[in-house]
Every structure is written in structure tokens, then in C-alpha cells.
Amino acid sequence: MSIRDNQRGQSIVVIVLIMVIALGIGVTMSTRYVQTLKQRVGQDASNRALAVAEAGVERMLNTDYETLLDYINFNNCGSACSLDIVGADGVTANAAITLAIAGGSSDPHEINLELNSVVEVNMEGYPNSTDIYICWDSPATGDLPSITGYIIKGGEGNYGMGAFSINSLGSLYGDNGFTDATSSLGYTHCATINSSTDPDVLRIRALYNGVRAYVIPSGGATLPSQGILITSLGTVLDSEKTVEVLMSNPYLPTPFDYVLYQKSEDNPLSN
Numbered sequence: 001m002s003i004r005d006n007q008r009g010q011s012i013v014v015i016v017l018i019m020v021i022a023l024g025i026g027v028t029m030s031t032r033y034v035q036t037l038k039q040r041v042g043q044d045a046s047n048r049a050l051a052v053a054e055a056g057v058e059r060m061l062n063t064d065y066e067t068l069l070d071y072i073n074f075n076n077c078g079s080a081c082s083l084d085i086v087g088a089d090g091v092t093a094n095a096a097i098t099l100a101i102a103g104g105s106s107d108p109h110e111i112n113l114e115l116n117s118v119v120e121v122n123m124e125g126y127p128n129s130t131d132i133y134i135c136w137d138s139p140a141t142g143d144l145p146s147i148t149g150y151i152i153k154g155g156e157g158n159y160g161m162g163a164f165s166i167n168s169l170g171s172l173y174g175d176n177g178f179t180d181a182t183s184s185l186g187y188t189h190c191a192t193i194n195s196s197t198d199p200d201v202l203r204i205r206a207l208y209n210g211v212r213a214y215v216i217p218s219g220g221a222t223l224p225s226q227g228i229l230i231t232s233l234g235t236v237l238d239s240e241k242t243v244e245v246l247m248s249n250p251y252l253p254t255p256f257d258y259v260l261y262q263k264s265e266d267n268p269l270s271n
Contacts, residue, residue: 045239048085048093053234053243056083056095060230061247068228068247072099093236102246103226108135108214113147113206120251121215122224123151123199130195130221134166134204135187136213144168145211146178149204152269153196159269161260166191173208185216203257225249 060068063080071077081097103109103122111119113136126132138144148165165178168189174180181189193202202215217223227248234241260269 042239045091045236046241048087048091048236049234049239049241050243051234052083052085052093052095052236053232053241055085056097056232056234057230057243057245059083060097060099060232061245065228065247065250068099072101072228091236093234096233096235098231098233100229100231101225101227102229102248103223106217106220106222108216109223109226111204111213111215113145113204113211113213115206115208115210116254118149118203118205118254118257120248121202121204122226122249123195123202125224126195126199126217127221128195128197128199131192131218132195132202132221132223133185133190133192133216133218134213135185135190135216136168136211137188138168139209139211142209143173144171145209146171146173146176146207147191147204147211147213148178148207149202151193151196151202152200154198154200159200160196161269162194162196164191164193171208187214201251203251205254205257 059080071080077097077099081099083095083097085093087093109121111121113119123132134147136145136147144167146165146167148163150161150163152159152161154160165176166181166189167174167176167178169181169183171178171180179191181191184190204213204215206213215223227246230245230247232243232245234243
């Protein structure tokens with residue numbers, strides 16, 4: 001009888017042990033499933049937040065420029081600056097949109113110089129004979145960029161142009177005849193451009209590689225308005241995504257540069 005009782009006790013221990021192991025496996029699998037589900041829900045919410053933020057920007061880009069200026073001047077765009085999208089699962093994605101004038105201050109103005117594409121900076125109202133700086137840091141990959149462009153100055157019937165071409169420090173293309181940049185204002189490479197008399201626009205293009213650059217007014221000077229900065233905050237559940245887009249002042253595309261004919265910096269443009 002004692003042997004049978006011992007065997008019966010051992011059987012109970014084995015059964016309990018198996019149940020504990022099975023429970024542990026079940027809890028582990030359940031935990032992993034819940035974590036995976038949370039990750040998928042979080043990723044889905046993040047994707048929706050980005051999508052609704054982009055949709056909010058698209059709404060503003062499809063609104064005419066003057067209307068957006070009115071929204072800014074009256075500091076109110078009402079329902080036009082809010083967008084709700086309800087998914088098939090009943091989850092609401094919301095975009096809250098804010099508008100502001102880009103530039104119009106002494107702060108650096110960020111520009112994205114894509115390779116061989118022109119970016120135009122409004123200079124109307126900038127002080128005469130005052131330096132303005134174009135600065136950039138070395139890109140993470142690819143060649144060091146060079147920048148080239150010109151400033152258009154003067155008025156109707158008397159437009160002139162001052163050209164510039166600047167290499168990054170350490171550029172592999174130092175034999176191209178461009179001027180070398182200088183390290184300044186906390187940036188690795190900086191070009192100094194003088195506004196001359198009655199500056200109108202500054203057109204800038206990157207060569208050899210694209211780069212994110214900054215147009216910085218001299219101390220005490222203010223850069224004119226450069227367009228409208230659209231900021232859209234997309235929210236879904238606990239996920240938030242922000243998209244910023246600059247609706248720049250309208251300007252002519254890159255081929256415009258090839259129709260200008262300049263005899264000298266002292267003579268007006270010929271066409």
C-alpha cells in the first residue's frame with residue numbers, strides 16, 4: 001500500500017509539473033501575440049497618422065494662395081484647417097493644420113537644393129549693398145556639392161544680374177574656376193553674396209550633389225517673405241505624425257536661366 005501511495009503522489013507531482021509547463025507556454029505565447037498585435041496596431045495607427053497629415057497638406061496646396069494669406073492675416077481658417085477621416089473600422093484619423101509666413105525674419109531660411117534644380121529666394125525689400133549668406137554642411141554621401149546662381153536686381157527696363165559660383169571646401173572639382181566657400185556662422189561651407197542695389201530675386205542651383213542649405217541675412221537685416229509654411233499634425237489613437245511643406249512664392253522653373261543674356265554686370269539684361 002505504501003508503494004502504491006508513493007506512486008500515486010509521484011503521478012500528481014508529474015501532472016502538476018506538466019500543467020505548470022503548459023501554462024507557462026500558454027502565457028508566453030499569449031504575451032507574444034498581444035505584443036505583436038500591439039505592434040501591428042501601433043504601426044497601422046502611425047501609417048494612418050502620416051497619411052492624414054499628408055492629406056491635410058494636400059488640401060491646403062489645392063487652396064489658392066490669396067485665400068491662404070487671408071487665413072493667416074485673420075488668424076483663423078476654421079474647419080478648413082481640420083480634417084477627419086473615419087476608417088472602415090470606425091477609427092478616426094485627424095489632421096490639424098497651421099499656416100505661417102515663411103521668412104519675414106532674421107532667422108535662417110532652409111532650402112532644399114536638388115541636383116541641377118533651381119530654388120528661388122525672394123529678395124524684394126532686402127537692404128541695398130548688404131551681404132546675405134548661403135551656408136550648408138557636407139552631405140552624408142556622394143560628392144561635395146557646389147552652388148551656382150545669380151541675383152537679379154534693378155527694376156523694369158533696367159534689370160541687371162550678378163552671378164556667383166562657389167565650391168565646397170575640399171571639393172574634388174577645384175579646377176572648375178569657382179570660388180571656394182568659407183567656414184562661417186556654424187556651418188562647414190558658406191558663400192557670401194552682396195545684395196547690390198534694388199535686389200529682386202536670388203536663384204540658386206546645386207551642382208555635383210544635392211544639399212540642404214540655409215539662406216541667412218546679415219545681422220540686423222530681415223529676409224522678405226518666402227511663401228507659406230503649411231504644418232499638418234496627423235493624429236490616430238496615440239500616434240502622431242507631422243508633415244511640413246513650404247508653398248513658395250511662384251517662380252519660373254530652371255530653363256528660365258538659359259534665356260537670360262548678360263553682357264556685363266554694369267549693363268541691363270538684354271532680354
